[in-house]
Amino acid sequence: MALRYVLKRVVACVLMALAATLVVFLVAHTVPADPVLAQLGDKASANPETVARFRTRWGLDRPLWQQYAIFLAGLARGDLGESIASRRPVMDDVRQYAPATIELSTLAAFLTALVGVPLGVLAAVRRDRLADHLVRLLCLFGVSAPTFWLAFLALALFYGGLEIAPSPGRLDAGAVPPPHVTGLFLADSLLARNWATFRAALAHMILPAVVLAASTVGLVTRTTRASLLETLGQDYVRTARAKGVAEALVVRRHALRNALLPVVTLGGLAYAELLAGTVLTETIFSWPGLGRYTYQSAVALDFPAILGMTFLVAAVYLVMSLIVDLSYVVLDPRVVRR
Amino acid sequence: MRGRRVLGLLGAGLVAGWLVVAGVSPSLVPYSPRQVDVMARLKPPSAGHVFGTDALGRDVFSRVLVGSRVSLPSGFTVVLVAAVVGTLYGGCAAYGSARVEEGLMRVTDLFLSFPPLVLAMAIAAALGVGVRNTVLAMFVVWWPKYARLARGLVLGQRSLDYVEAARGLGLGGARTLLRHIVPNTVGPIVVLLALDVGNAMITFAGLSFLGLGVVPPTPEWGAMVSDGQALIDQWWVSTFPGLAIFSVVVGFNFMGDSLRDWLDPRRER
Numbered sequence: 001m002a003l004r005y006v007l008k009r010v011v012a013c014v015l016m017a018l019a020a021t022l023v024v025f026l027v028a029h030t031v032p033a034d035p036v037l038a039q040l041g042d043k044a045s046a047n048p049e050t051v052a053r054f055r056t057r058w059g060l061d062r063p064l065w066q067q068y069a070i071f072l073a074g075l076a077r078g079d080l081g082e083s084i085a086s087r088r089p090v091m092d093d094v095r096q097y098a099p100a101t102i103e104l105s106t107l108a109a110f111l112t113a114l115v116g117v118p119l120g121v122l123a124a125v126r127r128d129r130l131a132d133h134l135v136r137l138l139c140l141f142g143v144s145a146p147t148f149w150l151a152f153l154a155l156a157l158f159y160g161g162l163e164i165a166p167s168p169g170r171l172d173a174g175a176v177p178p179p180h181v182t183g184l185f186l187a188d189s190l191l192a193r194n195w196a197t198f199r200a201a202l203a204h205m206i207l208p209a210v211v212l213a214a215s216t217v218g219l220v221t222r223t224t225r226a227s228l229l230e231t232l233g234q235d236y237v238r239t240a241r242a243k244g245v246a247e248a249l250v251v252r253r254h255a256l257r258n259a260l261l262p263v264v265t266l267g268g269l270a271y272a273e274l275l276a277g278t279v280l281t282e283t284i285f286s287w288p289g290l291g292r293y294t295y296q297s298a299v300a301l302d303f304p305a306i307l308g309m310t311f312l313v314a315a316v317y318l319v320m321s322l323i324v325d326l327s328y329v330v331l332d333p334r335v336v337r338r
Numbered sequence: 339m340r341g342r343r344v345l346g347l348l349g350a351g352l353v354a355g356w357l358v359v360a361g362v363s364p365s366l367v368p369y370s371p372r373q374v375d376v377m378a379r380l381k382p383p384s385a386g387h388v389f390g391t392d393a394l395g396r397d398v399f400s401r402v403l404v405g406s407r408v409s410l411p412s413g414f415t416v417v418l419v420a421a422v423v424g425t426l427y428g429g430c431a432a433y434g435s436a437r438v439e440e441g442l443m444r445v446t447d448l449f450l451s452f453p454p455l456v457l458a459m460a461i462a463a464a465l466g467v468g469v470r471n472t473v474l475a476m477f478v479v480w481w482p483k484y485a486r487l488a489r490g491l492v493l494g495q496r497s498l499d500y501v502e503a504a505r506g507l508g509l510g511g512a513r514t515l516l517r518h519i520v521p522n523t524v525g526p527i528v529v530l531l532a533l534d535v536g537n538a539m540i541t542f543a544g545l546s547f548l549g550l551g552v553v554p555p556t557p558e559w560g561a562m563v564s565d566g567q568a569l570i571d572q573w574w575v576s577t578f579p580g581l582a583i584f585s586v587v588v589g590f591n592f593m594g595d596s597l598r599d600w601l602d603p604r605r606e607r
Contacts, residue, residue: 019448027461027478137345140595144587146540148547148560149580152567156577160570273453280455280544284567294456295548298463306460310452317451 013318020314080308090308099183101289105274108212120224142218151284168286208285228259272320349592360406367400371557390574401557413539424484432492446482454479462550491523525601532594536587
């Protein structure tokens, strides 16, 4: 039963990711923008011979369905095509930029859970008291501040003003990155037992991670609060209280476990969104990650790179919601039967 | 409870204040927002320039006030059009046959499987820089959540006793939908709208920050933050436009938050 449920979800996932690329492919080809102009510039585009050669080279002279079929055929071989801008396989570009994003968004997701869940529990337990109001206000402020502005304020204050934060980027300019194993600087410097680099990499990551977490903490806190309040009103909680179970234990052992289901859903999607590239934060913090890569590809109308990233982003999103659904099977076995 | 009402009023006040500013700012500002003055570049806030001047010597205060004329209408437009289109779409899905519903909702799932900013960015870049194109790109990623909400709401109402009672009394489908179902579903949609306008403004400013919003030198908040992002010592260039976005969005969120409590008493618990 459970296996069939999982299989069905996986197949649906793959189909959705493919459909997502089709949407982007069609959107990209129906808009008036011309990649030739974006790539070659005004001067070279004036020469019809250059333009024709460029179109043939990148397959832009073929019918639309052929172009898409070529993309699909490549995908079947695990090949995302070649980027027009970098002249390298998109897969290589992704491999180069992904670790920076993975490292940063994982830390941000960790911070979000670490701060958001306890705050939500606090607000629910002290409902309508001062602590609840303060947490609510804090959350509203958190979701109202534009990330790119917070990032600027953080840099201006801690790097420019107080000079306690390191410069933007993954390491100081000129610093030697740890020997490449995973591409994750934290993991690689640990493997090389290079504590100085580990500390530097971590220090560079703290500010952008806090800025990223600021926008997600609000959502997690509010979901935790609402969901916990709902469970605290359930009969089995009343039973536990009537049995004389200590209030702290009622919250932790009986209510919170069930209350965390919606939080897991939201957290999973928020993490996927972080992984998909945190364009704005990466731009301000000069972070060489997938967000900046996607942005640069979009501006350059680098179709193969955009399509490849779309597929990856949609895949990450769908896999994340798949993991969330599957975690329900463990957290709440009743879902399978529904 | 009272505290929340105070927050709601405060939010409404902020929003109303900004609407007035957007309406009258051109005749109100001390300087022209486009007036370049190289001699007065990067001056810190003073009595003459309350928010200081930017790298071209333009008055940041004037630019911030006039900037509201881009941010407010574009946020409103995206959300309103998306809400109307999405609600109609979702309502149709809920009232159609099972196969129609499945098909229509798969399409919304498709759009919801992207992070909104990434897709909007790709579309905006392809369409070219300009407020209208950016609003269009945002609309493409914005309507599905309304479709999903409206579908859920209509489906939820359809099976309730009072609808069956109305049908039992001999009311037709259209009348039941308009007189009974719609009034009961408007609340959550309005709440989402109020909370969403701020969201849309942040996204618009974000795209603009990336250079995908307005054509310079049009004063727009996201673009202004971007102008000053390297000027860490001249903090005022980026800080004040960002503060403007923050204050409007906080206003909408305060309003939406208390609206939600007011329209949905069950949330009170």
